[in-house]
Amino acid sequence: MRIGDFKETYAADEAVFRTPTVRFWLWALAAALLVFPLLAGEYLIYMANITAVAVVGAVGLNLLTGCTGLISLGHAGFMGVGAYTSAILITKFGVPFILTLPISGLAAALCGVIVGAPSLRMKGLYLCIATLAAQVILEFTFVHWESLTHGIRGLNVPAPTLFGLSLASGPAFYYVIMIVAAISVTASRNLFRTRVGRAFIAIRDRDISAQLMGINLFQYKLYAFALSSFFAGMAGCLMVNLLKVVTPEQYPLHLSIQYLAMIIVGGLGSILGSILGAIFMTIVPELLRSALGLFQGLDPQIMSYLFPLQTVIFGALIVGFLVFEPHGLAEMWRRAKAYFRLWPFEY
């Protein structure tokens, strides 16, 4: 139990992880992530992989939507741009996987900037629907720019290698993904300790007065779009190299919506929320499915009526969450922590 902690310097007060306890848990988490693939099987590693990719994507979307207040329905499209960039560079130009990672990010960022350019004039829902248009147009492009994307059949990529080492196995690629995820999280955490992050939040809260405070709205909205789609592009690149195939149908509007759900269920504008949301949205459907697997013995006839229940339960979970805990998992986590910190002196 801690009574309170007093800081002697401003530097200590500005630190991200302010107490030894927090730092201890962080190291423990890092160690756990490190040994995880040695203990887990293929399936769990795969789940960890797609969850971590989702974390990268969700952190990106939260920068734009949660922190800067620009709702985007085009996130999956930007992920697709990243995925295709990586696949094309690898298959047509033989670029090593690791180099395609930043390039995919940049390609997606470029698209993000183009989509974001009108954001100075378009506001709120109008902008949101414009990003929906971007999603539709990007999907169309993936299908119809056949010379580059192979149309609807998509592109297959070989197993990625790093400095001659094969990353084909789940565990090897797992470390790559985890490192990217860790960097993404740290970088966006840093962002909010500086003027750039503050400017994002100011724009979300009240963009016109932000401008009168000296923030160049156009520049910062573009920054937000660029950064967010940069993360999306990297997530797409990781995804294509994980699945080793990219097709237009992998990046539909539905996926954009899923990412939105992640950051909302997790907590808008919270980095911890992005992480929790990504975990929730990836793991929960899987758990629901496993739960239904318990009925495996039943007649397939009856089971097939049970399955749509997943869709209902999943929808109900999202709705229930927002009705009962509108600030998301991050807020629940904060309250739980506060409770334990004061324990046993709760009042």
Place this chain on the structure above:
Amino acid sequence: MEDHILAVNNIEVVYNHVVLVLKGMSLKVPRGAVVALLGSNGAGKTTTLKAISGFLPLENGEITDGGVDFDGQPLKGLAPHQIVRAGVFQVLEGRRVFEDLTVEENLACGAYTRRDKGGVASDLDKCFAYFPPLKKRLKNLAGYLSGGEQQMLAISRALLARPKLMLLDEPSLGLAPLLVEEIFGIIGQINRQEGTTILLVEQNAQMALSVSSYGYIMENGRVVMDGPVERLLADQDVQEFYLGLGSGGGRKSYHEVKHYKRRKRWLS
């Protein structure tokens, strides 16, 4: 016994189940009178009005003790729109006009509960007589009106509802001196001509007391002082802390304000 149209009896109000804001607040408003409710920022004046008009549940507040009687009937359990229909109309703090409706539509909302078309039309003419600028801007969006024009609109809406009791929350907020004078003049006029009872919450104590017959002073969730206006005006503390008069009786200058000055807290 005097005829009271409104009686607030010893109410306690809690926000979010934790913050106790009113701690045994009571007041009475005689039928046909103008009563002023004064008090420093955060004393709970607005909360008192909301407790009367039934808005507390909208802000996660509730009356945990005591009750409000209007016209002899308890208001407990009525939804806000039913309280309006019963004849209590609140002009909200900060005007709260419907920004993306036109002035005309805003006025129509004021008359929403009324069925008599003719009566509304003649009341509308009265509003234009009280507030000529409104007539010119009937088709404009209310959001583009200046602060004073919005306040006029807010009071006009109340007039059009023809309530028995009008609750006014800081009508002078942000208004030019001349307009403040006018508005208070009109408040007095409405009270006299239409016979509307008015409960007035104000920061501008001087003005408020000039139109009222009785006053309450709130501090920290309860009434610390009340009485007929003449008595309040004569009180030393009221003079210093609400009317800004120096010890000599004249107004003191802001240049003379000390960095460390005496801060008044009524002991209660």
Place this chain on the structure above:
Amino acid sequence: EKIVVGAGQPITGRFAFAGKHINDGLADSLALANEKGGIAGKKIEYIFEDTGYDTNRAVASFKKLMAQHKPVIMYGESTGVGKAMAPEINNTYKVLYGSTSFSEELADRKANPYMIVSGPTYAQQFGILLKYIAANPKKKGVAPKVAFFYSDTEFGRDPIPHAREMAKKLGVEVVAEEVTQVGAVDVTSQLLDMKRKAPDYCIFQGYVVAPIADVIKGARDYGMDTTFMGTFWTMDKQLLDALGPDGEGYMGVNPYAYWWDEDVPEIKAIRDFNKRNHPEITYRPNSYMQGWFTGMIFVKAMRMCAEKKLPITGENLKNMVPQIKDWDTNGLTGKVSIKDTNSTNVGRVYKADVKKGIFVPASDWIYLD
């Protein structure tokens, strides 16, 4: 001891209309094999999960089933999943893999030796139809004109490049290609374009019901006399119900016999099985037959292994597939010989009998070479 067959089925989501029946068919077919004593005394255990027609989930489900149950055969939902799993199936898992997809790519034995398509691929289905068209021109001596009408999806576009080539080879002229979204509301622009080009035949691909019924009715309204044709998914009873009297003349290719073909021995077996195990069932659609037939192929491969006294492993099963020759499927399909692709390249052209609301054969089994 048991032989495990695993499946990730699209029981919910966009493909649920078929996924549910495919799952039933596959489960029943394997159950019947068990009733008959299983494979060399071993029972088959069928374990399935719902994948919701979502690649990420399907891959997860695949890995989970492999880790938990070590199946020798897997069944999966879409072409996309097949492609995503291909490298790992080839290198790591080495299981025989069937799927709902009739995609050409998955039937390519060189690239995907473990994968099998349980019917002719879409391209082959187009081949069968084009062959029929070439043999039945509307006007004697004039090259027949066809239109392709397909959805802007993987499913819709899959056979088109092949179909174009095949048409050229067979002397059939492709005069129009119309593309729509799956649930398109208004197809007037496509209809008008077709009207201008006046094809003798029009082949649908990549739809289930919408907008086919609407196109056919519209063609009647605009006074066109094109004969409309479909491939596997559009050859079910529900389309005839949607068309009503406008269904007159509709035809298409189906690799399997129908539920109402009671004189076909395998259909009789299917109906018997259902009467015993699911007495409430009155009809089983096309996709059930697909699932059932997939089960038959799996059992066939397992039996072949058993006959050769080989252990039943994915590796061995995959080697059996190309050896299937002149396999009599009891009339459910024509005689099956697996040739250069891992698919069955036989189907039949059926046409609508509007009065009875069923499809009746318009040709014998047509084999491609």
Place this chain on the structure above:
Amino acid sequence: MDILPQLIVSGLATGGVYALIALGFVLIYKATHIINFATGEFMMIGAYFCYTFMALAGVPVLPAFLLVMVCAAILGFMVERVILRHMLGQPVISIIMVTIGLSSILMGLAEIIWTSQFKNLPPMFPRAPLNLGVAVVRSNLAYGFIISMAAVGAFALIFKYAKAGVAMRATAGDQMAAFSMGINVKSMFSLAWALGGIAAALGGVIIGAIGGISPTLGAVGLKIFPVVILGGLDSIGGAVLGGLIIGVLENLAGGYLDPFFGGGVKEVAPFVFMVLVLLLKPYGLFGKEEIERL
């Protein structure tokens, strides 16, 4: 035959149906400022109601339509009561997400109740196409258009002349102030959702009559976004005009551009057009500019 008039006429007919669905969306937006991403699913459920009454219970067309409207109103009402009322005052995006969750629930329920099999509505309109001389309009579209326009007209009248119209808009603007006017805010919300539900359900029935119904019918709902954005989110007239424009535009793109791009243009054209319009007019053709003051 010249296809241009034909494309325009059938585009207008389809556009009328889009307008009706968009109206369901706009009604809810106007009164509650909620973006209903479940509009498509309301359509889908509406179509299934119709199927249930007509195909399963054998109710004739007109009573069936009435029943559908009643059921749709109840559905809208319930959704508002049970779910959205709790979301008052939450950020837009959370509310958007709730409607997305809602769409998932409705879709799952439809699969459970009516299964994922395709269903067909019994024929409800005379089969013969309407011949306008320059163009032939197919019967489903023609009657769909007529029903849509009638419904749109009725809603517009309700909004324009009934006090409820102004009250609904007031409610959307500032709930507490609306209460203070004596407006029963909660019943305004219920009313808006019930009306929105009816409009969407009617649209769903028309679309279901054209192409058959399945739980994924709601995907058409996506089309309403270009429509309402063009028209401006809160304008009834805008929704109608937006619907007609998008209907025609789609058909022209389909007729003249599809052959060059290998198909699919018909589907993206509305979105491309919408973006172009937004670049010139950031609030759509008829949308009101948001009031921004300091």
Place this chain on the structure above:
Amino acid sequence: MSAPILAVENLTLAFGGLNVLTDVSFAVQPGQIFAIIGPNGAGKTSILNCIGGFYRPRQGRVLFDGQDISRVAPDKRAALGLARTFQNIALFRGMTVLDNIKLGRHAHLRTGLLPALAYWGPAQREELELRREVEETIIDFLEIEHIRNQPVASLAYGLQKRVELARALAMRPKVLLMDEPVAGMNLEETEDMARFILDIKEERDITIVMIEHDMHMIMDISDHVVVMNFGQKIADGTPGEVQHHPEVIKAYLGEKQQR
């Protein structure tokens, strides 16, 4: 007379058919407390909006420190040294008091996007320096230490106004534009605010342009007053002068104010 630090020349502004400002000119001398008064809707806030760049006047110029800034973007004007508080509080409600104040310094900080992501070297040093300065020169001055880590949304009205002032001070302004700083405040809070304004002028050499309806305060602390009515300037002079200007009395003050 020295050169004006801020001047507007012939400002004209209209929305649709509505003339909001007509040919307004005035000049503010360095070190003044300069008041703009006038009836509601006279166009006072609109003048500040034109000076700050939120409105583009139809005609006329804004001169700041001798430079014509009419074509300069609002954010650049802020960087030049124009700070502002708002009539209806415009704090960033999702941020703490401290972050709101730090945000004021935005235009004077240098950290770019990439250094921000790394939070390394200069980026970190800049933030720590900012924190120290904000604490020592602003938070301390305005006596808001106790609330520095609270989210602004939960603060009482008077404190929010004070945080807004703090944020404006963090912008290192040469001229501070204040729109109704004491509206809605009680006497005590008004006295505090008056004291702060005088201190800012006297100790920090910041010129203040202020809109206010509280006549006592205007008369007591301002050096120069401009009176607006219907978008036009109707008087310009010392408080004493305008107080007795007949047009001002008629349009704005009313008879009672004249004692």
